[in-house]
Amino acid sequence: MFRTRRVLAGTLLTGFALLTGAGAAVADDPSPSPDPSASAEGSGPTEAGTTFRTATALQQGQTATAGASTGDYLYWVFPADAGQRATVRAKVTLPESATRHGASTWQVDVYDGLRRRQACMYGKQTGKVAADAGAVELTCVLRTVRAWSEPWADDPLPGSYYVRLTVVDLPSADLGLPVSTEVAVTSADKGGASDVDGTLSQPLVPGVSSAEPASADASAAPVALGTEPEDGWSSGWWTDRWLWTVGGGVLGALAAVFGYSLTRGRGRPSRVPSGV
Structure with a gap:
């Protein structure tokens, strides 16, 4: 006994x-989310796309900068994997107040690889700035990316995510004024709290057939848009x-x-x- x-x-x-x-x-071995303030200026891309198909690739932890004209639609695309809760931050530096004719409203939107608009859990997604303001800062905290979801659901899934930044309201006389923008994406790893049993066979990364075919009989090879995480997509079985x-x-x-x-x-x- x-x-x-x-x-x-x-x-x-x-x-x-x-x-x-x-x-x-x-x-002791966490996966800390990158701090956008720690990124050196110019470490990310210095231009932005103007459509979904021409979106500029951006990695998490980088800070993208771009000059544009008021009224342009600016697009970036970044990868998000299962278990990550991404935060998108955008800053628009406006021209001199003497050249502006009134207040303006700016907005940042995020779409997944199927171009479905993803709701922000919290953050200042839309910001109205006065005619004498120098800049506006926007934030969108997305829901945690799930490894699998029902086909009818609108849950965020692993793959590419598009950031769209534009002005949604301003005096027509201010269209075309130059602005400078900054966009940064970070994420927090939520781990097992958001794990599910299923996994996608492939991440939602759109592609276009832009490569020239080798011969007249061969079809164009698909070229993936966007990027994948620096350490690759997770296998999905270990949590x-x-x-x-x-x-x-x-x-x-x-x-x-x-x-x-x-x-x-x-x-x-x-x-x-x-x-x-």
Whole structure:
């Protein structure tokens, strides 16, 4: 009986050490979201596209800059993987107030790889600036990207995401005035809290057949638009939920063995001293 309890206690301590060690490894090796303030100026692209098809590729953690005219539609595209909650920040520096004729309203929108507009969880997506203001800053915090979703749902999925920045209201006399823009994308890793059981076979990365065919009979090779994460797309099978699932199974098995040992010990008949 005592030997069984010693073995059980050692097994419990070993399982607890394995769980705490794995948890510490995950905690000591986080995936911090890049800080846009830490990016050197000019580290990202210095131009923007004017349509979805010509969107400029942008990696998370980079700061993109571009000069444009008031009224232009500016597009960037960045990759977002499962478990990431992306935050898009945009800043528009306006021309001198003496050249403007009134207030203006600017807006940043985000679309997924299927060009579905994604709602912002929170942030200042639309900003109205007075005629004498020098700049406007916008923010859009997206929902956490899911590894899989129902076909009818509008959930964000792994793949390319488009940022569109434009003015939505201003005096017509101010159209064409020069502005300078900055766009940065960061993300926070939400891990197992947002994990699901299914995965996409391929991320939602649009492509166009812009490559010249090798011959008249050959079709044009598809060219992917946008980029993929620097460390590649996640395989989708490993999440930190595995730690809790395995740990819960181990602890449940140990609890069953411990309960069995207690009931088995109580069921033994007491020994009668010899010679009585």
